[in-house]
Amino acid sequence: MADTAERVQYELSLLPWQSERWAELMERRRNGRFPHALLISGPEGVGKQQFARRLAASLVCETDDLKQAPCGECRACRLVRSGAHPDNLWLSPEEEGKQIRIDAVRTLIGQSSLTTQAHGMRVFVIAPADALNRAAANALLKTLEEPPPSSCLVLVSSRPQRLPQTVRSRCQRIAFRPVADDMARDWLAALGAGEEVEAALAAAGGAPLAALQLLESxxxxxxxxxxxxxxxxxxxxxxxxxxxxxxxxxxxxxxxxxxxxxxxxxxxxxxxxxxxxxxxxxxxxxxxxxxxxxxxxxxxxxxxxxxxxxxxxxxxxxxxxxxxxxxxxxxxxxxxxxx
Ligand SMILES: [Zn+2]
CATH class of the missing domain: 1.20.272 (Zinc Finger, Delta Prime; domain 3)
Incomplete structure (x- = not known):
């Protein structure tokens, strides 16, 4: 099962423990109440970034008609998956463990004021959002208060308490919890994980993607x-x-x-x-x-x-x-x- 962890990260499928949160969000979308800013929180290794990627794909998917899911096949979906869709921008630290600085946020805000290149919405993902330094987080406030039309800002964080309260309070929260043992075990088994599943899950604190990474490293x-x-x-x-x-x-x-x-x-x-x-x-x-x-x-x-x-x-x-x-x-x- 080598490289499964890497592959799973870029799939647009819904992880089984995420279906409830997904359904809630799609319900809001059908009712025309889709939030302009989201904060996806939860432990490391439960698939927060996958969820953000799937969401971005569903909002730009060319065959989408407010259905439940991105098709995964159209040009837009494929571009999102490879990280190259012009209306789905990701902001992360230049190096792991480093901060996201204000210049990077200003560039992102500048791009958010442009009109969309294709049909659909522009989706901006900041991951991990807790890497934003204080000035960079503050620079986001105005965008959060007056979001550009047809845009959605998605903050992803396993340590949301590190974000300023002013930023947190302006985002709709989607909170993931550690996954139930049975569900995590079944998911890993379906990917071909063997006897070490129990040890890896225990070590990963019940987070299936983190366990998968442990099994492969x-x-x-x-x-x-x-x-x-x-x-x-x-x-x-x-x-x-x-x-x-x-x-x-x-x-x-x-x-x-x-x-x-x-x-x-x-x-x-x-x-x-x-x-x-x-x-x-x-x-x-x-x-x-x-x-x-x-x-x-x-x-x-x-x-x-x-x-x-x-x-x-x-x-x-x-x-x-x-x-x-x-x-x-x-x-x-x-x-x-x-x-
Ligand atoms: Zn599609």
Whole structure:
């Protein structure tokens, strides 16, 4: 099932857990009450961008007559799918983890005042919208208050609380929740996923697309590797400098996310022995045994530090120094086992 995650991202079909939200929106459309601004929120990996793409296609589809779905075959649908439709513009950070700046928003607003190139509506998608910096978000306000005719602005975010209240309140909210286990399992099985489905779903917090990505990557293995590093550091069995250097070889954002998952597991194991829905159930129990001296407060403190570093990442922190700090903080939280 290689590359299925990549393919699914650009399909225009409706994901099974999205049918209710879709029906509501189409109902509004038939009644002539289609919103000019939408905020699609929900956890990472439930298909928010797919939903936005399908919506964009349905609004420009050449065979559309206020039906329930884009045809997926016409020229307009094909252009939306390949990201090349002139009336469906996407705005994302230039690099993952970076901010969307005001110039980019101004360019988008400039384009929104042009007339449509084909029949249908212009659809502007900003994803992830929480990457907008404060000035860029404020620049959107006027467009949200006086939307250009025949246009729809779609904000996509898994962290909508990071958007200014003034922006959120001007958008119609479409909120997705973690998907029910049965539905997620069936969907993954239909794509050909095998025995690892349960572990991937647990690791992805019930988000099927995130689970699919895990199944197709070596992310689970890498996270297990990080846990092993923490284990060895706690037992003083490894050179801290070489661990920090190893961690710095990969993008800091990814490493911080891995570290946070491992720490969450550890925290849950300490708070509720036998806790369920762990990222790495087996290994987390091992780590718990190895760091008996660490307390829950220490874990929370370390998680706070990870969150703080993550927020400051866009300020060009040196990755080498960042990882050294994380390693030394971990060492001061753990005590080597006495024999
Ligand atoms: Zn079509």
């Amino acid at each position: 070596d992310e689970l293995k890498r996270t297990a590797g990080m846990l092993e590093d923490l284990y060895q550091l706690a037992r003083r069995q490894v050179n801290p400098v070489s661990i920090a250097q190893g961690w710095a070889r990969e993008p800091a954002g990814k490493q911080l996310a891995r570290l946070r998952r491992v720490l969450f597991d550890l925290g849950r194991c300490l708070a509720h022995p036998g806790a369920r829905r762990l990222y790495l159930p087996q290994l987390a129990a091992d780590l718990q045994k190895s760091v008996n001296d660490i307390n829950l407060q220490g874990i929370f403190k370390y998680l706070d530090e990870i969150n703080r570093l993550e927020r400051e990442m866009s300020h060009n922190l040196n990755p080498g120094m960042l990882m050294e700090k994380l390693v030394s903080d971990w060492l001061s939280l753990t005590r080597p086992e006495k024999h």
